[in-house]
Structures are given as C-alpha cells and as structure tokens.
Amino acid sequence: MTPEPNILIVDDEAAIRDMIGIALDTAGFRSTTASTALDAHVNIIDQRPDLVLLDWMLPGGSGIELARRLKRDELTASIPIIMLTAKTSEDNKVQGLDVGVDDYVTKPFSPRELVARIKAVLRRSTGNLKDKPIRVFDLEMDPASHRVMVEDRPVEMGPTEYRLLNFFMTHPEKVYSRDHIQDQVWGANVYLEERTVDVHIGRLRKALSSASKTGINYSALIQTVRGAGYRFSTRHD
Amino acid sequence: MTPEPNILIVDDEAAIRDMIGIALDTAGFRSTTASTALDAHVNIIDQRPDLVLLDWMLPGGSGIELARRLKRDELTASIPIIMLTAKTSEDNKVQGLDVGVDDYVTKPFSPRELVARIKAVLRRSTGNLKDKPIRVFDLEMDPASHRVMVEDRPVEMGPTEYRLLNFFMTHPEKVYSRDHIQDQVWGANVYLEERTVDVHIGRLRKALSSASKTGINYSALIQTVRGAGYRFSTRHD
C-alpha cells in the first residue's frame, strides 16, 4: 500500500464531495471522487482505492447496489466500504451491514468523526492481512517494513517488482497468465504490452538471483510455464 | 469453455459489427453478430455465447431492456455483458449498472481496450471454477498449478502433450479416434496430418515413461487400439 491511503468519495452532491475531500486532505489522505455509481465502479476497478466512502442515497438508489456488487466480486471484496447516509432509520443500517459494509456514518457528521472511523476501518483491514511476513526458505517478504530480505540482508528492487513478488508469494503453486498478472499487479483495465510482464519478471529474477551469498538461486522460484504464464513454486521443474 | 471464447456482438450498425468482429478475430475470439435485440436474444438462447457485447443505442432503446431481461432470467444471468455506448450521460450509466451489466466501454474505443476489457471480464467470470487435481495411481495432474507429477516429482512435457494428457485423464477407459482427439486437443477447424497425433502420443509416452523412479511405467496407461485409436486405461490390454 502507498504511504498515504487513497480514499474514493462517492456522492452526487459536489459540495459534500469537496467538504470531505478537504477533510481527508487535512488528515493526510489522498482522495478521488465519483458522482455516480458507475463512475465509482470504474474508478475502483482501475485505481483500487484503499477505502470507499459511499453515499447511500445515490440517484436511483444505486449506492446499496454498488456496495453489494463490490462485495460480491472477488476482486473488490476486500476493499473496505463506509456508508454515508442522512437517515438514521434502523433497517437501513441492518441492510447495509447485511451487504458487508464495514462501517456506517450518518450525516451530518464532523470531519473529525469521519477521519477517526476511516482510520479505524483501515487499521482493521490492513492490520489483519498484511502485517504477517511471508517466508520461503531464506527469502522473506515483510509488508510492514515494505522490504524483501534474503538471508537477512535487504534485496533491492523497484516497486513493481515488489508488488509482483508479493503477488507471487501470496499465491504460490499456481500458474497465472500474463493477463492475470497484469490485473493483479498493475490493476484491471490497465493496458500494457504482454511482453512487459516478461521484462518485469526478468528484473525480479535478476534482483533475486544476485541476492544470495550462499549460492542459492532464489530466482528459480519464479518459473516460466510455457504457453501458460508464470508460477511461484518451491518444487523445481 | 471452448478454446476460443465465443462473443456475440449486438449492434445495429453493420460497420461497427464488422469492425469489432475483425478486432475480436485478431485477438483469437470467435464471434457472431446480431443487429436487433430479438435476434440477439434468440442467438443467446441458442448458442450460449461466453460474453455479449451489447450496444446501448439499439432502435427502440431495447439494448438496456435486453440486458435487464438477460440478467433476470436465470438461464442467461451468468452470461457476462459489456455495454457499448456512445453517450456518457449519467443516468444511463446508473441504470446500466443497476441492471447488472459487467462493464462498460464508451465509443469510440480502441480495439485494444475492448479486447482487454473482454479478457478481464471473462477471466473474472470463468476463473472462479477451479479444476480439481486428477490422480491415477501416482500420476497426478493439477490444472491450478498446470503441472503433471509422477510420485510427487514434476514431469516435463510440452503444452500439447499436457493438453493431450488432460484430455485422456478426464476421459478415461474409452477409445478415441485420431480425428476425435484432434478435435478435442487441437480444436475443431484445425486440419492436421493424421500421423501428427501419433507423434504427440509418442512424445507423451516418452515423458511419462522416464518419470518414475520406482520402475512403474506410466506410459502403459496410454494404450494403442489397433484400427480404432487410443485409450487411457488403468486396465491392461
């Protein structure tokens, strides 16, 4: 995750978007906005925000619909959602929570309260999954320090290679096509040459292969599967 | 899914249909076309395409209506729909998302973008059905990792041999003619010399026979049936 979490604000009223945007800015978040459910959906698929602030009362009542859709789709299910609503009616709350929304803020709210809730949700969602280091032999990825270590010494690599390795280490022993890797590492709807994945695989391999002093070649963990894609595996071919 | 996904293009303008058709062809998709909502509906029921590209602005505004109908009907609800639209009008978008359309592409679009989006949507909709590994004695085929293992050791083989073995293991104890094998492994509408199948059978046997350390010859599972074809069987001839 980037140092400053990226929050998507979805509301049809420009004034509210601006107000929240300023509040988040002050609190050290980056933010983008969308005024319709579709804009929001496209943005989420493309940008993968760290959290979505979603107005309940979007035109056509599509806020709840969008939330449901996001939670149903595996690709977006893990993105936390905070619902914004003017109503205080109980069954709305129940409905929202039903859908899998992570929290619920009723208008009017103070910027301070909103920020506090956002931080709480982010802490919950990022703390659970991402803090545990992953280790394979003497190759260790520590998301907390955002570092890759081989034999306890840091390995230099670019951000893209880091994300690539992270994806592989969290999805071992499976082939992924170049397309799939693009989706996961660069985000959906980013159009790259197919070969670009090869190049970054190459860079990652290079970084890993020169890392060990004990002669182990960690780049062998990243295997080419001809005609299919790539695979991270501890079993050699 | 068939080797080449079948895409239905629904648009009332022949020029656009052709343009898209060519783009899809180049990308390795098969495509069929329909110019009216009714045609499209019939085609969908009939052919069960893997994805529908649906023009928003069909005469009578029936594009959206068709989408809604398809998503409401259980038989067709699982077929992904990508909407093509010239407009960026907001309420249209909201409506479409409401209906359950899977993605949107606004005209004009580049063929590349269209293809990328199609792939992304297809991956999402089909990727969920993960195949389970198949095992016969100590010969195991795992589609997820795209690997063949004998006695827990990976076996090297080319993509074609992999597909061939996959076909056999999913269709055991039956004879298949060379023609039939060609259809299944290479795809229909591919013409090959009959003997080519023999060669690949040979390559597969070779890969399997040298795989075991315990003296078992797994190539014996692939049996020649003189005058008929080949058979994958655990029983001896």
Added chain:
DNA sequence: AAAAATTGTCATCAAAATGTAATATTGCAT
C-alpha cells in the same frame, strides 16, 4: 534544477515446441 531511479516498449537472440515426411517396427491374418 539536476540527477537518479523506474517505467514500458521494442528489437534481437535463444530456446522450445510443432507438424510433416521419411524410415523403422510391430501386430496380425494367412
């Protein structure tokens, strides 16, 4: 503002896979 790092693309090389034809071998009926 300058320097350094990162990025995506392309051209080129190398390796692997493919299909075919030629040749060898096998199984079977006689």
Added chain:
DNA sequence: ATGCAATATTACATTTTGATGACAATTTTT
C-alpha cells in the same frame, strides 16, 4: 514364417514463445 497394413520413431525445417539489453519517457529523489 511372410507380407501387409497400422503404428512408432526419428530427424528436421518452420513457427512460436520467452529472455534480455537498449532506450526514451516519466517519475522520484536529491
């Protein structure tokens, strides 16, 4: 055993696919 047809194997030219270094554009750091 013999001859024949079917299948197996081999060798090879061609095609496909992946790896890699160079490069320009962009972004980030200094």
